[in-house]
Amino acid sequence: MVDRYVAAVDQGTTSTRCILFDHAGRLAAVAQREHRQHLPRPGWVEHDAQEILRNVLRVVGEAVQDVGAGPGQVVALGIANQRETTVLWDPRTGQPYGHAVVWQDLRTEARVEELAADGGRDRFRDVCGLPLTTYFAGPRIAWLLDATPGLRDAAAAGHVLFGTVDSWLVWNLTGGPDGGVHVTDVTNASRTMLMDLAGRHWSPALCEAMGVPMQILPEIRSSAEVYGLTGGPVAEVLPGVPVAAALGDQQAALFGQTCFAPGEAKCTYGTGSFVLINTGATPVTAEHGTLPTVAYQIGDEPAAYALEGAIAVTGSLVQWFRDGLGMIATAPDIEGLALSVPDNGGCYIVPAFSGLFAPHWRPDARGVVVGLTSFVTRAHLARAVLEATAWQTRDVVDAMDADSGLRLTSLRVDGGMTSNNLLMQTVADVLGVPVVRPMVSETVSLGAAYAAGLAVGWWPDLEGLRRNWHRAGEWLPHADPAAVARGHEDWTRAVQHSFGWSREPSSHDGGAPSAQPGR
Structure with a gap:
């Protein structure tokens, strides 16, 4: 054959x-x-x-x-x-x-x-x-x-x-x-x-x-x-050969992750990160800092919509920790260093290097490190670097929950940072939901392939695509909810300290920033 x-x-x-x-x-x-x-x-x-x-x-x-x-x-x-x-x-x-x-x-x-x-x-x-x-x-x-x-x-x-x-x-x-x-x-x-x-x-x-x-x-x-x-x-x-599909890259990743039902969501963790949640057949009015967009449309079927939250600095924060501060030799080294301490030692890093994006949209924000004491070591800083990605994900998901009325029950993840088990466990803990990584990590390409295959009948329907999805890793939340709540309160205070540091002229009025995260 x-x-x-x-x-x-x-x-x-x-x-x-x-x-x-x-x-x-x-x-x-x-x-x-x-x-x-x-x-x-x-x-x-x-x-x-x-x-x-x-x-x-x-x-x-x-x-x-x-x-x-x-x-x-x-x-x-x-x-x-x-x-x-x-x-x-x-x-x-x-x-x-x-x-x-x-x-x-x-x-x-x-x-x-x-x-x-x-x-x-x-x-x-x-x-x-x-x-x-x-x-x-x-x-x-x-x-x-x-x-x-x-x-x-x-x-x-x-x-x-x-x-x-x-x-x-x-x-x-x-x-x-x-x-x-x-x-x-x-x-x-x-x-x-x-x-x-x-x-x-x-x-x-x-x-x-x-x-x-x-x-x-x-x-x-x-x-x-x-x-x-x-x-x-x-x-x-x-x-x-039929040219049979086109999708923006983040929507393609949502499709490749088979997030076909309202409430199903994915996050692509790269230099920056993008969270998308399927919101169903009608666009949602976003009032908490996320952006409504079309998720996909298959032929003559009704379109599916999504909310999107863009996070400016995630993987690039690890790169800065490696190259800018010289704290580690390679990016994977951060996990072992962070695991050498039980927590962040009270230290938080807000990576607003060129402003904060979803859900805050504050171009006047700049990066801050708060909670420093003589007790804090580079290992605590390493943990704070990873936690910054988790807390930023939490902020976006909270905004999506508020805008959509949907409660996230799990998060499907892809991208280079998903190889960091401590990070994925931390995301699961701060969200309070399972975090799941698929067998095929190339979800952007897979989404484009799935859409093209559907268009020519090579795959019969969305359920057939769901059967192709296989779990490679899963992280279940196990942190104490009270401790997570205290950590989120401290994170929120740290974020507020990042506001207003830029002295460059800005017409910020609560809208979107003038720059966007890397992909």
Whole structure:
């Protein structure tokens, strides 16, 4: 029997991967390439969209070659992508108009301030669900159109297309200038500030307010359907394969973790961390610092929504402890050092290196260490570093519980930090729920593969995907609830000490920050 696979392209902020999965959801092959980060000015972050496309073609070819797959063995291709990164290109030639502007980029601060001057940062929240911030793509599109001479005129003439990275890739993988399909999915569209969140269509009012011509926007489609068949250069290795899924990376991780029911949640622990909880078939009004977003939509079925909480500094705090302070030689060393003491010695570290994000949204906050005494050693500091990630997770989950009315019963986790058993146990203790890690850790790619496989009928339904999910590790809470409550009270006091340290001018009014965590 000939093996068959689904290919998933995970196009991230620093690299691009292609992973082939078999019918059981097991990884069969992987190929990866990094791309250059362009930093032309302070606060500006760009990528070369053509370089990204070349890397996609290379990693797809390498993964297919690795398993020796021939025609017909790859049944579908799905895409997961860095969200909010903005590409403008000429549909006649396929050439981008300059570099892609990355989701981390801060160049639209002035434009965001202008928009917020008339109605505040929540001016558009009742339509798109999002506060005004440099994070999202809408203001970035308008900035590019105005900053590039003649580009608005070219857009009016039909010579400009906009897309987040999913749109750029789908258009190119389905033929590019020779019939490429210009689409995006609901998860990526929900991160532009231009989509009506409840109706899942472009909002003329939002587009007009932000100065974005609607004719350049892609068609909004579901996350799992056949957008088109592979064409152009990719067809040399994957001829006629359905391009059948697109999801933003964090939504893809939620899908790969099979969080299909309201109340099911995941956290991806990396440089920064992202918590998402499925909230069901209608968007939730978020009033406690989380962001409503579309979780996924399968074909013509009703969309599922989610709340998202972004934590700026988690894994990067361990890196700082290693590189900035020189306290450990390697990142894994922190676990043994922290285990050498029974607690944090009364010390708390709040890693607000460039502000605090969900649920506080305080760009004026800066990192603090509180509770220091002569008793505290580097081992206590190591424990405080790990506990900072756990307490930040608790703050986000508490906000999600308050916004959604759903009570978290377990947390599914993925990402590099999940190899730290002490950290995972601490998360379970402070949340008071089981923390569960799956057998397949590549949940972003797996989510894109699952959606593509569903679209072509390779997997029959969501329940079939649930059967593919297998537990690799579980941590049950066993801490004294009273001790956890005291620790959370102390943590909250420490967080309050971090507020107001930045003397840089800020228009903070309780909305979102002007910078976002790394992925």
